[in-house]
Amino acid sequence: MLKKILMLMIVVNGLIISQALKSPDGRLEFDFMMSKGGIPYYTLKLDKEYVIKESALGIMIKDDPGFIDELAIVSTQNSNFDETWQPVLGEQKEIRNNYNQFTVTLQNIDTKKEMSIVFRLFNDGLGFRYEFPKMENQRYFTIMGEKTEFRLTGDHKTFWIPGDFDSNEYPYMTSKLSEVDAEKGQGFFEISTRRIIAHNAVQTPLMMKSDNGVYINIFEAAVTNYPVMHLLVDKSEFSLKTAFAPDAVGNIAYMQAPCSTPWRTIIVSKKAENILTSRMVLNLNEPSKISDVSWIKGQKYVGIWWELHVNKSSWNYSDINNIKLGEIDWSKVKPNGRHGATTERTKYYIDFAAKNGFAGVLVEGWNVGWEDWFGNWKENVFDFVTPYPDFDVKELQRYAASKGVKLIMHHETSASATNYERRLDEAFRFMKDNGYDAVKTGYVGRIIPRGEMHDGQWMVSHYFRVAEKAAQYKIMVNSHESSRPTGQSRTWPNWISAEAARGNEFNGWSRGNPPEHETILPFTRIMGGGMDYTPGIFQTKMDYYTTGSKFQVHTTLVKQLALYVTMYSPLQMAADLPENYERFPDAFQFIKDVAVDWDDTEVLSAEPGDYLLIARKAKGINEWFIGGITDENEREMEIAFDFLPKGTSFTAKFYMDGDGASWDENPMLYKIETKTVTSESKIKVKLARSGGVAISIK
Numbered sequence: 101m102l103k104k105i106l107m108l109m110i111v112v113n114g115l116i117i118s119q120a121l122k123s124p125d126g127r128l129e130f131d132f133m134m135s136k137g138g139i140p141y142y143t144l145k146l147d148k149e150y151v152i153k154e155s156a157l158g159i160m161i162k163d164d165p166g167f168i169d170e171l172a173i174v175s176t177q178n179s180n181f182d183e184t185w186q187p188v189l190g191e192q193k194e195i196r197n198n199y200n201q202f203t204v205t206l207q208n209i210d211t212k213k214e215m216s217i218v219f220r221l222f223n224d225g226l227g228f229r230y231e232f233p234k235m236e237n238q239r240y241f242t243i244m245g246e247k248t249e250f251r252l253t254g255d256h257k258t259f260w261i262p263g264d265f266d267s268n269e270y271p272y273m274t275s276k277l278s279e280v281d282a283e284k285g286q287g288f289f290e291i292s293t294r295r296i297i298a299h300n301a302v303q304t305p306l307m308m309k310s311d312n313g314v315y316i317n318i319f320e321a322a323v324t325n326y327p328v329m330h331l332l333v334d335k336s337e338f339s340l341k342t343a344f345a346p347d348a349v350g351n352i353a354y355m356q357a358p359c360s361t362p363w364r365t366i367i368v369s370k371k372a373e374n375i376l377t378s379r380m381v382l383n384l385n386e387p388s389k390i391s392d393v394s395w396i397k398g399q400k401y402v403g404i405w406w407e408l409h410v411n412k413s414s415w416n417y418s419d420i421n422n423i424k425l426g427e428i429d430w431s432k433v434k435p436n437g438r439h440g441a442t443t444e445r446t447k448y449y450i451d452f453a454a455k456n457g458f459a460g461v462l463v464e465g466w467n468v469g470w471e472d473w474f475g476n477w478k479e480n481v482f483d484f485v486t487p488y489p490d491f492d493v494k495e496l497q498r499y500a501a502s503k504g505v506k507l508i509m510h511h512e513t514s515a516s517a518t519n520y521e522r523r524l525d526e527a528f529r530f531m532k533d534n535g536y537d538a539v540k541t542g543y544v545g546r547i548i549p550r551g552e553m554h555d556g557q558w559m560v561s562h563y564f565r566v567a568e569k570a571a572q573y574k575i576m577v578n579s580h581e582s583s584r585p586t587g588q589s590r591t592w593p594n595w596i597s598a599e600a601a602r603g604n605e606f607n608g609w610s611r612g613n614p615p616e617h618e619t620i621l622p623f624t625r626i627m628g629g630g631m632d633y634t635p636g637i638f639q640t641k642m643d644y645y646t647t648g649s650k651f652q653v654h655t656t657l658v659k660q661l662a663l664y665v666t667m668y669s670p671l672q673m674a675a676d677l678p679e680n681y682e683r684f685p686d687a688f689q690f691i692k693d694v695a696v697d698w699d700d701t702e703v704l705s706a707e708p709g710d711y712l713l714i715a716r717k718a719k720g721i722n723e724w725f726i727g728g729i730t731d732e733n734e735r736e737m738e739i740a741f742d743f744l745p746k747g748t749s750f751t752a753k754f755y756m757d758g759d760g761a762s763w764d765e766n767p768m769l770y771k772i773e774t775k776t777v778t779s780e781s782k783i784k785v786k787l788a789r790s791g792g793v794a795i796s797i798k
């Protein structure tokens with residue numbers, strides 16, 4: 101299987117090629133090279149055309165020459181790998197992990213310290229990482245940056261959000277690479293403190309398309325104990341260099357050998373669809389560290405949530421402020437009369453969940469501290485165990501159990517990670533004692549320890565510490581405002597989902613997410629794992645709640661249905677208020693029916709920024725769901741049902757935009773038609789401006 105061609109002493113652009121490697125299907129080609137000055141380089145080609153031109157590699161180490169130049173090859177090694185594994189929850193039942201590998205061990209000729217670079221060439225792209233053996237003179241060291249480059253072949257079309265080490269909640273911008281300007285990347289009202297790194301800084305995954313139709317996705321995998329990779333665009337050269345969040349004293353990453361960096365990934369294809377079906381990022385993560393996974397379950401949930409965001413009720417119980425944890429007798433505090441998380445209201449959601457088959461009920465604002473949680477950069481905001489006086493934890497445990505529903509815990513940390521870590525055991529024990537087995541975490545605001553950032557090494561490690569401890573307690577985690585996932589659901593399958601990008605919530609209280617937003621997220625944020633986007637908002641215009649409000653969801657109602665299929669997440673919220681679902685019971689049926697865990701996924705057609713059409717087969721049963729969405733343009737989609745087994749007729753329920761519907765006019769207009777389909781069927785459907793189509797097939 102392995103085609104190993106050793107081409108010693110072939111010189112290209114002054115670089116000596118020391119190894120060429122082909123992908124298992126032979127279409128991708130990778131070269132490793134050394135310059136005369138001992139600098140390592142690599143290239144990547146698809147069908148003999150460059151995707152990445154000669155790009156430097158290297159690691160900068162504090163108070164040490166590091167691994168930048170003056171490097172010599174000590175040894176090389178080739179191997180290949182082919183296995184099929186089963187994710188606990190996923191977009192498909194089985195995932196093939198097949199690559200050819202090349203490892204080069206380099207030595208700094210002065211210090212004699214060694215570093216290996218491991219390259220894995222898959223059919224869908226290249227992954228590589230730096231590895232550091234433990235040596236006499238190399239045990240603890242501090243990385244100050246990487247020399248890693250991605251030199252592109254032209255001024256590609258780029259889907260980007262500004263480089264900000266503290267927030268990924270931005271709407272995507274689309275421009276030529278040379279026109280990237282992070283300062284212009286806000287576009288929409290921002291709630292987080294913007295901390296743009298530089299004018300030319302962008303976040304990853306970075307999705308690009310070349311003029312000749314090659315799709316390139318630059319990202320990373322298995323980011324643990326290392327900061328998140330951001331990129332600096334060199335606009336004249338069309339090249340990308342790495343940037344990492346420094347810690348409070350200006351260092352990037354503390355390492356203890358033997359150790360390695362995360363994998364840098366380049367996924368490439370002439371078909372946009374193949375970017376979405378690439379499982380390279382997952383494949384580059386370690387197998388599950390949890391042996392008994394029987395308690396990890398995909399699920400749909402409802403919750404006391406959207407009513408808080410549309411200001412129908414409040415997280416806080418009272419209007420006092422400047423509270424100090426533990427110093428207040430809450431039974432004496434005057435309630436503001438607007439508190440959302442009451443025992444009674446929670447029972448109403450439990451009843452609604454039980455009636456409609458949802459497994460979980462999230463309750464936000466149940467615990468003391470919300471009076472001054474926001475914007476104060478205060479260490480001790482929440483203790484995660486003290487309910488407000490009108491939230492009866494024991495009674496709700498009893499009530500939820502009697503209805504066969506589980507409550508989902510909410511731990512907003514207000515970014516005080518130190519406080520959270522101190523209280524984590526107690527908080528998880530409290531959950532277990534009270535019947536909770538899933539937690540939504542949140543990190544709104546500036547990080548404590550002060551000087552750390554959301555994307556820095558310390559915080560990345562924090563999110564993992566939480567997931568690992570949660571696993572010990574058999575608790576599933578859904579993180580918001582964490583750094584974006586990089587495939588770690590393979591290793592920690594209890595880290596079931598994350599927001600970690602600009603979610604649907606922004607539509608409730610800001611200029612929101614433009615119509616193309618959801619067509620880009622699968623090519624960017626969701627490359628690393630499921631996203632808790634919180635779809636399903638039926639009441640799209642917010643003047644329903646607040647007279648004169650201009651805020652609105654920038655989709656039709658039907659597009660909100662389609663998002664359950666296009667936005668992969670094994671944890672999906674039916675985010676709107678029960679009252680609103682009761683207004684549209686026939687449309688709500690799709691949310692009740694749709695699966696969250698899948699045997700198979702087929703991307704029928706896709707173009708980032710424009711449209712998506714995805715079909716998925718539910719795990720273990722003969723049911724399929726299709727979601728199609730479009731950007732601000734209306735569109736006709738022809739759906740071929742050839743993914744269905746041959747020779748059987750199925751009943752398909754089509755949820756379509758109503759005639760005259762669009763995201764801005766009549767967004768809630770829809771029609772539902774039932775048709776018989778077979779694998780031979782081809783059916784055309786019209787999608788409104790920022791509309792969609794959702795189909796359930798049984």
Ligand code: NOJ
Pocket residue numbers: 405464512542544580581599603605
């Ligand atoms: C931001 C989260 O994304 C949202 O879901 C949550 O309701 C608020 N923070 C409050 O924790």
Ligand code: CA
Pocket residue numbers: 269580581599603605
């Ligand atoms: Ca958020």
